[in-house]
Amino acid sequence: MGTIYYISLSNRHQAIIKTRLLHSLHIIDSEWSKKSSENNIQLTSPAFLIDNIYKSMEGPKASTFYTLTPEKDELNWMTGYTVKALDTKSNKQLSNDFICHFNIDYQDQEHHGKWNLLKRVNKQYPRLLSLSHGIESINFPKGFGYPFFSNEKFFITTQALNHNIIDSSFNIKHEINIAYTAKKTLKALYPKTVYMMLPFKMDIIDKPFNEIPENSCIPVETKNHTYQNKAGEALSGHWKIFKEEKRYTYDTTEQLAIQDTVTVHQIIPHLHPFAKKFTLRDKTNKTIIYTCDIINHNNKIGLTSTPGFSSEKGITMYPSHQYELELITESTLDEPQDMMASLFLFFYDKEMDEKIKKYYHEN
């Protein structure tokens, strides 16, 4: 009975059950390893069994909370992030093809509450950033960082990926490194996530992946990636693409919710294989803020590179302007493939910066 139930589950849910079983019975390493040195936080995930094709969001994953030093209340700055896959036997680095994504979330009330910026609480999902397949390492521009206190709690999630290997099974781990500093000369960055969304009909969400028409939500992720626009229409942050070149656009002005003139200093894309070009455009003055020419693997499924943007000078964005995301995709496969397109933007946080200057003066 249990076997029949397990077989009937989606690949993603099978991976969840399998990983939970392997970890709870300690058949594979189930513990996170956490080390911190003077300027680096290193988190190594539990082992993940790679024994199947795992597309985005389907692979084994693990989460943990992390606090640098709970007993201290000192201001630090995160300045860079890297995630890599390791072979559990040799500890040698493996291909980035086994990294779906690594997410780091701040605790909304704790982070904004500390700075008495309560108007920021509940305004956006508290994701600091996500590094994903194609962009596995970033450093903020020189002189910029994300401020955090040493007793502040973060939520870390990392998930495995395997688009290609079907003839062997092996264990991997993810090693996450977060560079940080206590230097008092950095400027604060404020994160904001924007994502492309497409309309779909709610009555088809439970159909199998291959039977639902284009622009439909991937059923397994419906709960977490379905949104409503002002007209009450359902929108999906995940959809499927076919063997053709296709252009998608989405007005992201409301998501950006720019209140004052700001400068963006870092942009990190999050895309799936067969994405070709991703652009953030200022529709008002007809300029391109960011464009990413994506390099897909030649002989297998995967992203070689999805370059980000990093600049000390930054690019100015305005509250009165309209902004648009544009994505061009081109699948080379007969079977439909899943797609998503997000950007993690980091703006200079003037309000926070002024508070931090006063804090340093007093402490």
Place this chain on the structure above:
Amino acid sequence: MKINSTILLFLMLLISCSKEKKLPILSNYIDDNGKLKNYLIDNYHFTSQLGKDFTVIDTKDKVYIANFFFTSCPSICPPMREKLIDIATTIKNEKFILTSFTIDIKNDSISVLNKYSEGTSIPKDKWFFLKGSSDELESIAHKFRTSFSKYRKSTDFYHSSYVVLIDKEQQIRGFYDLLNNEAVILLKEDINLLLNE
């Protein structure tokens, strides 16, 4: 001598273990002048679902969690409620209580809160559903480091899915997202940690 060394080693281990698990004190904020302000959750006045006053006296020597909700909430409150029922059922220690503050003071009367409370099957001296004036509500929300606002053209509110954990000394010791299973596991561990402090 050997026994003394063993006892000493055991005590050191015990101290180092408990030191590792110490939760930070988070009832503080940096004011407009850059100064760190510490405070206690000690000055409030609400009415419970039983129509009785609820003040700091009711949380004396108690570890408790606090969240904001409203009884007709269509979005995040139902899954939050399930998690809170689970926590109330799991942690039976009488020194642990739950408090839920309604943000819909117009529609959530004391009798509505009482009926909602009965629907949880949790004893009314374990889980307190609280109503106060808008000033009291705003004040306690600020102390719990949160804010909320009403959706335009809707009955729903923007409000947090977090609970705040408060120790026996009326200090905040943690924030936990009830919609995150890992956070709920951690919350249960931390409640037990504070009960043993």
